[in-house]
Amino acid sequence: MDLVTPQDVEAAQRRISTVAGPSAVVRTPLLPLIGIEDREIWVKPENLQPTGAFKIRGALNAIAALPEPVRARGVVAYSSGNHARAVAHAAHAFGVPATVVVPHTAPAAKIAAARELGAEVVAVDVADRESTAQRITAERGATLVPPFDDLAVIAGQGTVGLEIAADLEVDVVVVPVSGGGLLSGVATAIRARRPAAKIIGVEPELAADARESLHAGRRVSWPIELRTRTGADGLTAQPSELTFRHLLDRVDDIVTVSEAEIDAAVAHLARRARIVAERSGAVSVAACLHRRLPPGRTVAVVSGGNIDAGELANLLTSEG
Amino acid sequence: MDLVTPQDVEAAQRRISTVAGPSAVVRTPLLPLIGIEDREIWVKPENLQPTGAFKIRGALNAIAALPEPVRARGVVAYSSGNHARAVAHAAHAFGVPATVVVPHTAPAAKIAAARELGAEVVAVDVADRESTAQRITAERGATLVPPFDDLAVIAGQGTVGLEIAADLEVDVVVVPVSGGGLLSGVATAIRARRPAAKIIGVEPELAADARESLHAGRRVSWPIELRTRTGADGLTAQPSELTFRHLLDRVDDIVTVSEAEIDAAVAHLARRARIVAERSGAVSVAACLHRRLPPGRTVAVVSGGNIDAGELANLLTSEG
Numbered sequence: 001m002d003l004v005t006p007q008d009v010e011a012a013q014r015r016i017s018t019v020a021g022p023s024a025v026v027r028t029p030l031l032p033l034i035g036i037e038d039r040e041i042w043v044k045p046e047n048l049q050p051t052g053a054f055k056i057r058g059a060l061n062a063i064a065a066l067p068e069p070v071r072a073r074g075v076v077a078y079s080s081g082n083h084a085r086a087v088a089h090a091a092h093a094f095g096v097p098a099t100v101v102v103p104h105t106a107p108a109a110k111i112a113a114a115r116e117l118g119a120e121v122v123a124v125d126v127a128d129r130e131s132t133a134q135r136i137t138a139e140r141g142a143t144l145v146p147p148f149d150d151l152a153v154i155a156g157q158g159t160v161g162l163e164i165a166a167d168l169e170v171d172v173v174v175v176p177v178s179g180g181g182l183l184s185g186v187a188t189a190i191r192a193r194r195p196a197a198k199i200i201g202v203e204p205e206l207a208a209d210a211r212e213s214l215h216a217g218r219r220v221s222w223p224i225e226l227r228t229r230t231g232a233d234g235l236t237a238q239p240s241e242l243t244f245r246h247l248l249d250r251v252d253d254i255v256t257v258s259e260a261e262i263d264a265a266v267a268h269l270a271r272r273a274r275i276v277a278e279r280s281g282a283v284s285v286a287a288c289l290h291r292r293l294p295p296g297r298t299v300a301v302v303s304g305g306n307i308d309a310g311e312l313a314n315l316l317t318s319e320g
Numbered sequence: 321m322d323l324v325t326p327q328d329v330e331a332a333q334r335r336i337s338t339v340a341g342p343s344a345v346v347r348t349p350l351l352p353l354i355g356i357e358d359r360e361i362w363v364k365p366e367n368l369q370p371t372g373a374f375k376i377r378g379a380l381n382a383i384a385a386l387p388e389p390v391r392a393r394g395v396v397a398y399s400s401g402n403h404a405r406a407v408a409h410a411a412h413a414f415g416v417p418a419t420v421v422v423p424h425t426a427p428a429a430k431i432a433a434a435r436e437l438g439a440e441v442v443a444v445d446v447a448d449r450e451s452t453a454q455r456i457t458a459e460r461g462a463t464l465v466p467p468f469d470d471l472a473v474i475a476g477q478g479t480v481g482l483e484i485a486a487d488l489e490v491d492v493v494v495v496p497v498s499g500g501g502l503l504s505g506v507a508t509a510i511r512a513r514r515p516a517a518k519i520i521g522v523e524p525e526l527a528a529d530a531r532e533s534l535h536a537g538r539r540v541s542w543p544i545e546l547r548t549r550t551g552a553d554g555l556t557a558q559p560s561e562l563t564f565r566h567l568l569d570r571v572d573d574i575v576t577v578s579e580a581e582i583d584a585a586v587a588h589l590a591r592r593a594r595i596v597a598e599r600s601g602a603v604s605v606a607a608c609l610h611r612r613l614p615p616g617r618t619v620a621v622v623s624g625g626n627i628d629a630g631e632l633a634n635l636l637t638s639e640g
Binding site for chain 1: 341342343344346347348349350351352360362365367368370372587590591593594595596597625626629630632633634636637
């Protein structure tokens, strides 16, 4: 099985940089988390991307890499979360149609967000999502953009790692894990640019399938009822064979954090880094604050910031 | 009276860039505010600086510009807000002592924040602040770093403008006004790099002394009881003769926004740009959303993010 190479990530960086204006990927800085920890911790705030998550990197790279006549027939995503927003946004940037297949049960706000970005939204029974997406893809000659099980998507997410390595002589990189696309890409870039750095994934305790899989050396599946218990609702997917191979090859460990630690990290980021993070995006910071990690200069990737305003308000007031 | 030159701002940029690590100025990106406005609006998020506001630019430049033996005797600031935090932070970066003179009435949290940054905090009656600061300065041979009435401080704040001009062919730049240091510096940089761009200051309606002064062509003072009515508690100072000369020479207009518009802008930034802004920092965005501004690509400088978590929670829940 071919894994993503550092050259693939560099090519993604060049491709993504051709998109300018308000649709462009934001070159996020590193923000120091100062004042309370005994280690040097930096945040990579991917919540600042236009759709509120790192996902636009992979979506833009995947769509940019399509031959023009194929791209013109449009793209399809099935998801109601950050990936669908990213695909809608990236399609808009290239002026091609996007279709997002969501379950009937998706929150109205998420459907509105996809429509606002110009996507056609098709609502179906949750069990029919994948088949509907495949039917639309076939009928229209459109291209399905998967959330993580795709070399171009992984390479795009890896540009986060290139930027980290360009900005800091980093010793430890801490990354949220769901399907593992972000972690696979970042690990590829960091291994190439900072070979001695440690690369650590983070999962909620309640959805720790990737950690169990990494320790077992083979993919272990957790039932969806277990994985969806966590409030970090963007971290309930499981690695594919493709992303799991990257983790086995390039990741040092995966650690877990509790729900209370995640909630506290969201509040901490609002107070101390002055950014709005979603729970799924803040697990990396929770691990920095509450777990014993390898020593040295540490970067926590905050992967997204799409949290309901009322929920954020609750987290800010339930804390000290 | 000598005004700051574009070369002064460029020198500040070089000087500031010599400070590395967690104390360094963050090279903030421009963040697109997408999805609802009919103009292209970008946010310059200075709330992401280590102490939560643009003020560290001026403080670092002023302290970096001191001859080494003078700097070694330390610096003094009188303020309990973002400027004092910035001076404490910048002094720490250079390894020199900082003294912050605050009123007895300053909130414990603000005093703790200055101490956390290594500053000595001297609490006095509010009427004695300036004289105490001058006494300490004289006794110790230390240097007073003013919040805005100083060429080196203005030049440091101007680096915000250099970064904006480097990132975007901007047509309109919108900046909060209090003492006018940030606006003076940004206007100097933008006039040099983008001569046709419009430069607009923003004040709360309840503290609109600078607007009245600009329109009158001379400094008009508002009583402190009037200026302190606004919730934007960082915007209650008035321009000095030095900053006012910059405004007369380099600023196109100053507009005002209401308290409700300011509160809504804080909530909007949390939801749409995923950043935590304080009221004083968000007035520029309030003006973009609610005032008729010159046409074109617009950058709103969000000058700070030090808002109490409970207050932010209130603003998030009192809104739609």
